[in-house]
Amino acid sequence: MPLYDFTCRVCGRTFEAMAAMDAGEGTCLCGGSAKRLLSVGRGYRADADWLESVAVVAEKDSDKPHVQAFLADPSRANYRRWMHGEGLRPLEDGEGRRGVTTSPAVGREVLERFKTRRGSV
Ligand SMILES: [Zn+2]
Structure with a gap:
């Protein structure tokens, strides 16, 4: 186990x-x-890779409330607050895969923004 x-x-x-x-x-x-608790990198649930991508991107030294709230309790509700705080929004039904509000495309968009902001590839 x-x-x-x-x-x-x-x-x-x-x-x-x-x-x-x-x-x-x-x-x-x-x-x-x-x-x-959320455990990044090991024991990860296969259906929660979006959480991992956000946990990687989220600035752990940020004092923004929405970042701290998400890192302290990476629930879907706090994920939505984090997305909103970062100027992103979850995909609506009908966008991407039907019924999946946190599709991998969101994770990729977040990662691209992260790379751009950090100036790395
Ligand atoms: Zn105890």
Whole structure:
């Protein structure tokens, strides 16, 4: 089983633990329930590659609220706020693949903007 990062809801400790791919919950040493954190680069869910692309692009040293909110809790809601804060928007239904609001095309657009901004290829 892969390693995941968890954060305890009771004591706030962050720890690594082995967990099943679909496990969203863990148990802390204190006995409290723990929430699984986004773990970039390992144990990644195949359907969440858009999250990885944003996590890579997001400026981790930025103090912009929408960046900090996304990095602290990379949920879809915070992803949308991040997109809005960066002047992007999710694809609407009918654009790209039907019913997929966070298509890989969004990730590519974000990555292209990132490369342009950093002046690298
Ligand atoms: Zn704890």
